[in-house]
Amino acid sequence: MTVTPEREKALLDSVPTGLLIDGEWRDASSGKTLDVHDPATGKVLVSIQDANSEDAMAALDAADRAQKSWALTAPRERAEILRRGFELIQERAEDFALLMTLEMGKPLAEARGEVAYGNEFLRWFSEETVRHYGRYFTSPEGKNKMLVQHKPVGPSLLITPWNFPLAMATRKVGPAIAAGCTMVLKPAKLTPLTSLLFAQVMQEAGLPKGVLNVVAGSSASAISGPLMKDRRLRKVSFTGSTPVGVRLMKDAAENVLRTSMELGGNAPFIVFEDADLDAAVEGAMAAKLRNMGEACTAANRFLVHESVADEFTKKFAAAMEKLKPVRGTEPDSTLGPIVDEGAREDIHALVTEAVGAGAEVVTGGDKVPGDGYFYQPTVLKVENDCPILGQEIFGPVAPVTTFATEEEAIDLANSTEYGLASYLYTRDYNRMFRVSEQIEFGLVGFNAGVISNASAPFGGVKQSGLGREGGAEGIEEYTTVQYIGIADPYAAKRD
Ligand code: NAP
Numbered sequence: 236m237t238v239t240p241e242r243e244k245a246l247l248d249s250v251p252t253g254l255l256i257d258g259e260w261r262d263a264s265s266g267k268t269l270d271v272h273d274p275a276t277g278k279v280l281v282s283i284q285d286a287n288s289e290d291a292m293a294a295l296d297a298a299d300r301a302q303k304s305w306a307l308t309a310p311r312e313r314a315e316i317l318r319r320g321f322e323l324i325q326e327r328a329e330d331f332a333l334l335m336t337l338e339m340g341k342p343l344a345e346a347r348g349e350v351a352y353g354n355e356f357l358r359w360f361s362e363e364t365v366r367h368y369g370r371y372f373t374s375p376e377g378k379n380k381m382l383v384q385h386k387p388v389g390p391s392l393l394i395t396p397w398n399f400p401l402a403m404a405t406r407k408v409g410p411a412i413a414a415g416c417t418m419v420l421k422p423a424k425l426t427p428l429t430s431l432l433f434a435q436v437m438q439e440a441g442l443p444k445g446v447l448n449v450v451a452g453s454s455a456s457a458i459s460g461p462l463m464k465d466r467r468l469r470k471v472s473f474t475g476s477t478p479v480g481v482r483l484m485k486d487a488a489e490n491v492l493r494t495s496m497e498l499g500g501n502a503p504f505i506v507f508e509d510a511d512l513d514a515a516v517e518g519a520m521a522a523k524l525r526n527m528g529e530a531c532t533a534a535n536r537f538l539v540h541e542s543v544a545d546e547f548t549k550k551f552a553a554a555m556e557k558l559k560p561v562r563g564t565e566p567d568s569t570l571g572p573i574v575d576e577g578a579r580e581d582i583h584a585l586v587t588e589a590v591g592a593g594a595e596v597v598t599g600g601d602k603v604p605g606d607g608y609f610y611q612p613t614v615l616k617v618e619n620d621c622p623i624l625g626q627e628i629f630g631p632v633a634p635v636t637t638f639a640t641e642e643e644a645i646d647l648a649n650s651t652e653y654g655l656a657s658y659l660y661t662r663d664y665n666r667m668f669r670v671s672e673q674i675e676f677g678l679v680g681f682n683a684g685v686i687s688n689a690s691a692p693f694g695g696v697k698q699s700g701l702g703r704e705g706g707a708e709g710i711e712e713y714t715t716v717q718y719i720g721i722a723d724p725y726a727a728k729r730d
């Protein structure tokens with residue numbers, strides 16, 4: 236069923252448009268507003284308050300004031316707030332899904348998938364909150380008892396990208412709440428509405444004032460700059476592009492801030508000669524087209540054994556041609572628009588450059604004419620030195636290249652400065668272990684095109700970042716370790 240304009244309006248009217256500071260929805264001190272657009276039409280959806288440095292500092296003041304008492308709350312109390320947040324989002328899943336489709340563009344079916352995935356971080360970390368154990372043991376020479384405990388790292392700045400508006404926020408806010416940290420969340424300016432609705436839901440779930448503050452604004456550095464210089468801030472967790480991450484790490488060094496960096500990717504999708512080709516095509520569609528290719532985990536290079544490359548490419552292109560690039564609110568939409576005109580131009584420039592370098596266009600290769608920023612699902616046959624293989628495409632464009640041996644596939648896969656996701660298709664489990672051992676990526680999908688999961692440690696190596704989100708590791712990013720050495724009164728008996 237098509238979503239009606241009345242339903243869209245009612246939802247947009249219900250979403251908070253202010254800044255959440257110290258438990259109150261406020262106007263920006265600048266008096267300015269920021270327009271949020273629908274990428275499927277280019278039209279303005281709604282205007283929100285546009286935060287500046289003064290607002291950012293007010294948010295940090297609130298986070299700092301709340302930190303002491305929040306750190307002292309019982310783990311069970313924090314766990315139950317997270318659990319209530321999870322239940323409220325489940326109740327409002329359709330609102331969250333539609334809101335993401337409106338501000339980011341992904342088809343509703345995919346947006347529903349993101350609600351399920353993103354909300355799971357709240358449930359997962361509600362469970363982790365009460366099982367975050369320390370250690371108690373006797374020192375090796377028997378003189379002391381050793382107590383190791385985890386404490387919240389303190390007020391944290393959380394900066395999220397536009398591509399997964401809910402999941403990127405819950406993946407940071409969930410573990411920060413679990414660990415007992417207060418925070419300032421700065422969502423991407425293209426998609427702030429989901430974070431604002433999420434923050435409202437967390438208030439309803441009972442999160443005390445000042446624990447979660449949200450400041451969206453047109454100038455990211457006006458918000459992050461002064462906070463990163465303030466010694467009350469103890470941590471920055473960033474998801475976004477590598478150049479911005481590197482800049483934030485330099486700023487973080489000044490104050491010796493803890494950092495978690497989830498940065499860009501250039502995922503290889505390797506299809507060996509013994510792979511189930513139909514399964515590989517299905518996996519390729521998921522790994523390439525999820526979120527219109529606008530994912531850090533998106534398969535960016537298809538490395539296919541030369542003996543099966545033609546058959547794989549033919550089947551892959553046929554599946555791509557079945558996609559329907561229309562507004563995500565339409566029931567038959569299977570491919571949404573690119574997030575904005577600039578991003579679409581960047582994708583088209585990469586395709587044009589590849590064609591100039593000799594790439595063969597198997598299908599697609601151009602912008603979709605008409606409203607919005609749609610791009611044709613595209614398959615290119617390229618040589619191994621084609622420049623597109625070295626760039627994060629962030630769109631529905633799949634360059635396919637070939638290899639002759641397992642060793643060559645491994646070398647090609649590793650020939651990137653990135654190291655986030657990778658995918659292997661083979662029926663051979665020994666090969667899976669052998670190749671996984673040798674490829675330099677934080678995530679490996681084995682005969683699986685989508686592997687993100689709240690219970691798994693997500694993160695990259697090399698220029699793809701530092702730290703892990705989700706899994707048992709996710710909460711560690713928001714804690715510091717304290718060791719207490721206790722003189723053991725029985726030590727003399729051991730001498
Ligand atoms: P981006 O331009 O780096 O922006 C990400 C966030 O950083 C946004 O909130 C942005 O604010 C903010 N930002 C930009 N410049 C900043 C600055 N100088 N100081 C402080 N904050 C700043 O990235 P994007 O285009 O939104 O997202 C796409 C990138 O994110 C891709 O490279 C993708 O691979 C990566 N990503 C990685 C993961 C992962 O888990 N590894 C997940 C998703 C995406 P504005 O919106 O106001 O510019």
